[in-house]
Amino acid sequence: xxxxxxxxxxxxxxxxxxxxxxxxxxxxxxxxxxxxxxxxxxxxxxxxxxxxxxxxxxxxxxxxxxxxxxxxxxxxxxxxxxxxxxxxxxxxxxxxxxxxxxxxxxxxxxxxxxxxxxxxxxxxxxxxxxxxxxxxxxxxxxx
Amino acid sequence: xxxxxxxxxxxxxxxxxxxxxxxxxxxxxxxxxxxxxxxxxxxxxxxxxxxxxxxxxxxxxxxxxxxxxxxxxxxxxxxxxxxxxxxxxxxxxxxxxxxxxxxxxxxxxxxxxxxxxxxxxxxxxxxxxxxxxx
Numbered sequence: 001x002x003x004x005x006x007x008x009x010x011x012x013x014x015x016x017x018x019x020x021x022x023x024x025x026x027x028x029x030x031x032x033x034x035x036x037x038x039x040x041x042x043x044x045x046x047x048x049x050x051x052x053x054x055x056x057x058x059x060x061x062x063x064x065x066x067x068x069x070x071x072x073x074x075x076x077x078x079x080x081x082x083x084x085x086x087x088x089x090x091x092x093x094x095x096x097x098x099x100x101x102x103x104x105x106x107x108x109x110x111x112x113x114x115x116x117x118x119x120x121x122x123x124x125x126x127x128x129x130x131x132x133x134x135x136x137x138x139x140x141x142x143x
Numbered sequence: 144x145x146x147x148x149x150x151x152x153x154x155x156x157x158x159x160x161x162x163x164x165x166x167x168x169x170x171x172x173x174x175x176x177x178x179x180x181x182x183x184x185x186x187x188x189x190x191x192x193x194x195x196x197x198x199x200x201x202x203x204x205x206x207x208x209x210x211x212x213x214x215x216x217x218x219x220x221x222x223x224x225x226x227x228x229x230x231x232x233x234x235x236x237x238x239x240x241x242x243x244x245x246x247x248x249x250x251x252x253x254x255x256x257x258x259x260x261x262x263x264x265x266x267x268x269x270x271x272x273x274x275x276x277x
Contacts, residue, residue, distance in 0.1 A: 003163055006170040013174025020177070049178040065164065065186075065223040067171035070178055119176050122240065126173045129247050130166055133254050137159070140258065141265050 001065065003134040010130065012052065012069030013123035019072050020047045021116045024109050031104045034092040041092075042102040044078035078103055151264050154192075158257040161188030162250055164221045169247050172238050179234040183243070186223040188253075 023045050033042035050073035054066035080103040088097030168184045175181040230237035 001164055001167050003166060006163070006167040009167060009170035009174050013170075013176075016174070017177070049175070051175050051178050051181050065168065065171075065184065065221075067168065067184060069171060069174040115177065119173075122173050122176060122244070123170075125244070126170050126247060129251055130170065133162070133166060133251060136255055136258055140261055142262070 003130055003137065005068075006130045007127055007134075009067065009069035010123045010127040012071060014120060014127070016047075016049055016070045016072050017116050017120040017123065020049075021113060021120070023047050023075060024113045024116065027102075027104050028106065028109050031102055031106065033102055034090075034099060041082045041100045042104075043082075044080070044102060044104045045075050046078055047075050048073045152261065155257045155261050155264070157192060158188070159254065159261075161186070161192065161221050162254040162257065164188070164223060165246070165250050166254075168223055169243050169250065172243050173240075176236070176238045176240060179236060181236045181238065182230075183226045183238045184223050185226045186221055188221060191221055 027044050030042040036042050049070050052068040052071050054068055082100035082103050084098040085101050086097055087093055087099045090099045093099045165186050165188055168186050172183040175183075226237060228237055
């Protein structure tokens, strides 16, 4: 366990939050998408985070802490039904005149994006603190 | 007989190791701030150093063979435990962001204090070695 490993842990947090932010951007960009390769409207994507623990902990490694940060376990589609909007002139409207729009709530996405950006900032703060510790450690013996 | 150094370095090295362990723990907690169901890790370095059975505040060594020797502070084990207290958030995550941030700032001060102490100690040794001329 070193200060550099603490930096790697913070980096894993940065990558995960960045990917989450990308998925949010993807969701907002596709808020009106009614056509997809799989057919039907675009479905909201959700990132699922998972804690990373060291796989093979050696008994005599002198450390009982196995935390190695976070990773994006999977990106899954939101199961909620599409929002039906009455728009008979739309080319994708069904016989009753309803169009299936993506199941995205803009307010939810904005709140998620704030959460992702704050968590990203928190990881940067930890990274900077770790860096200052590491740099300070390099001054051992110079004083 | 080698040069007899006192135990200050070992104690301070333990402090630095503990501080590093705590920094890792905080980094891990912070990176998992949005992981559903995650429970934060906690480590109390000062308490563990104070409660260690050794005379010099060193944590007991882990020895797997009777032939093992040495009093290397690097082998000191800090107990890092999961905080099982219930989460106040709906997703079951109990990371306390404010608490972790404060712990991180404190950890930085603690690390710097131990490090300054080491540097001071080295400066004193140098002074003594140079016959007081340094």
